[in-house]
Amino acid sequence: MKLLVLTNLFPTPWDPLRGMFNRQQFERLGRRHELHVLTAVDFRDRLRKRRGSVEVPGLRTDHFVFVYPPRFGRALHAACWLLSLLLQRGWRLRTAGYDGILASWAYPDAVAAGWLARLLGIPYVVKVHGSDLNVQATHALRRPQIAASLRGAAAVVAVSRALAGKAVALGADPARVHAIYNGVDAARFAPGDKADARKRLGLDIAADPLLLYVGNLKESKGCLDLLEAFATMAASCPQAQLVYVGEGTCRAALAARAQTLGLAARVHLAGAMPHAALPDWFRAADLLCLPSHNEGVPNVVLEAMACGTPVVATRVGGIPEVVPAHAGRLVELGDRAALADALAQAAAQAWDHAAIAEHARGFSWDSNIDQLDAIMRQAARNEAVAEVLR
Missing domain, CATH: 3.40.50.2000 (Glycogen Phosphorylase B;)
Structure with a gap:
């Protein structure tokens, strides 16, 4: 499949160590599918000096600058996120022919990704990590946006059972919510003297x-x-x-x-x-x-x-x-x-x-990717069936 990943949690030239768990996961998923990772860079970070470069084998990576009114209007951030994305990468997104979107982080990323997916007529899967639900979803004007994005997703992937429960409490269909623990690179992380x-x-x-x-x-x-x-x-x-x-x-x-x-x-x-x-x-x-x-x-x-x-x-x-x-x-x-x-x-x-x-050692990246791969395939398959029925 050809998949688009939208997130703020991924290394960029301004923050090369950001979201290393996502880097590990997406690099492995990219061995099975054509994966394009498009990372949102806060406009304030973009004004700072670059601190490195980002090259991930097997992935096409890029970024766009997320512009928003600072210090107020947090409830408008998803709209600003999508507008920033469309103004900078809109033509490429419309012509790329993606089979689905994986949005990693609930707000504003997944909310905007859900709107984009509907514009493109493709399914989207939301991956939630922690404070995107534990904190962001406690705010009155952000909560309904997050809830709507979870309800509209083909699937929701949570990194723990506790977080999966939060997604269900926000209205996500329990049958489409999956708790998948991140993995550990056992070749790198092992006991030593x-x-x-x-x-x-x-x-x-x-x-x-x-x-x-x-x-x-x-x-x-x-x-x-x-x-x-x-x-x-x-x-x-x-x-x-x-x-x-x-x-x-x-x-x-x-x-x-x-x-x-x-x-x-x-x-x-x-x-x-x-x-x-x-x-x-x-x-x-x-x-x-x-x-x-x-x-x-x-x-x-x-x-x-x-x-x-x-x-x-x-x-x-x-x-x-x-x-x-x-x-x-x-x-x-x-x-x-x-x-x-x-x-x-x-x-x-x-x-x-x-x-x-x-x-x-029970937390395996191989198991993680097997499960995520199956979820993305099912989302695309269901969308293909729905398209035929339409």
Whole structure:
């Protein structure tokens, strides 16, 4: 088939590390179909300097600039998204002859993609990830737009059962909602020697424990909660260290707070890292910590477990579905004292790292692509039958 992917979650020259889970999935789907990935780039990002290039084997990738009124009118963003797309790529879209659209992210992407699909007379499938339903769909003027896009989709793909339930609650037909967990590249993410990994990364060999956070440095990911919990734990663990891998708006706040707490020498802001570099960070760590405020199923959790690293995280979204008791500890959202206790207890626990890695191997990209492929084929087949009947 010839498929169009519309999303904001994919690497661009202005953000080469964005949406790596989508890159992995679409690259594999592109081995089975002709896949064109068209990524929305926020106009503010487009004004910044390019930070790299994007070349994905087997995919045709391109971008368009998403222009919208900043700071107000969020309910109009889907209309702005579609207008931006049509003005910049409209002729190509009308003449390409696509068999279907896969829209990855509910708002504004999937809402606009649904309107485009109707203009082109082709089916569309919506893939939802987490805060696109957990947060965006809580707003009064966005919720009905998201609900309509889910109802009109040939299928809805959710990255967790919890998120699939949210889609059904918004009105999506339960028979057309599918929970498909993302996969892990088992050839890349696998257990390895902790000391060797620390040496390669230039980390303190004696850190005990070494806690790791991987992700965007923003408040909703719980990075500030983690620092406060670490401060409590660090008082009784003089060798403990915390490393943040990632960039974001909270970087300066984290650095300042660590200084205030007297932990500047024990809290390290390593910056963003290429996806290929992450396995050593997971192997070097004693724990991965991700106290997010909302989630679908974060791939860093799956990838850490694939390296045999236990996880301490919040009990939100699909995280409880993928982190069993033998692979980590879960705490309630917003309870920093419980988070500090969980970190201390997990650091002292003897974990079966081989069993953790074996559990993570159950999250396979091959299985993920088999399921997504079948869904896209069924959507196109149903549209072909409907066309004959018309």
